[in-house]
Amino acid sequence: MSTAAASTEAADHRILTLPNLISVARLACVPLFLWLLLAREARVAAAVLLAVLGATDWIDGWIARHFHQGSEVGKVLDPTADRVLLVFAGVALLVDGSLPLWVGIVVLARELIISVAVLALAAVGARRMEVQWAGKAGTLALMFALPGFLLADAVSEIRVPLLVVTWVFTIGGLVLSYYAAVAYIPQARAALREGRTSHERMVA
Secondary structure, three states: OOHHHHHHHHHHOOOOOHHHHHHHHHHHOHHHHHHHHHHOOOHHHHHHHHHHHHHHHHHHHHHHHHOOOOOHHHHHHHHHHHHHHHHHHHHHHHHHOOOOHHHHHHHHHHHHHHHHHHHHHHHOOOOOOOOOHHHHHHHHHHHHHHHHHHHHHHOHHHHHHHHHHHHHHHHHHHHHHHHHHHHHHHHHHHHHHHHHHHHHHHHO
């Protein structure tokens, strides 16, 4: 193996990178968000925190791309942190009553389907699939939509314009998320085929 190739492989397997630390921090803030919303009933603070956490999803990706800090760990950790935050935030807002029931059901159903599919594919030997831009964009839009519902309930003075913006993010996020879910189907088939082929070569 050449020196350049060895250096690239080592970089791909880094753990302590800034994007990875941001993803870990996003996960660590989930209990804080739940405490603010459900225990303290501090809707504005919870909404601000959720919006900031959603923004970090874009920030860590930007840092990884522009400063060459992408890693194999980050490719798993980042979408996992997104999914955990989105699921817990969705459930918490349903409990709080800020999120329309049908929106919560549609969001959580998609996350459940994707999570089960990813685990099932991994169990049968499929290679890991790359995250699609549509899925990332949809998640980011929903991360901004959810705090919008919270703020709309908490700040009545700007409720109407805030709800308009929130619904734009909600519809856009749902459309992109489900588009990505459908687009994953042929990608999943290819990942399963390539994973099985790789396994057969290893045991041959």
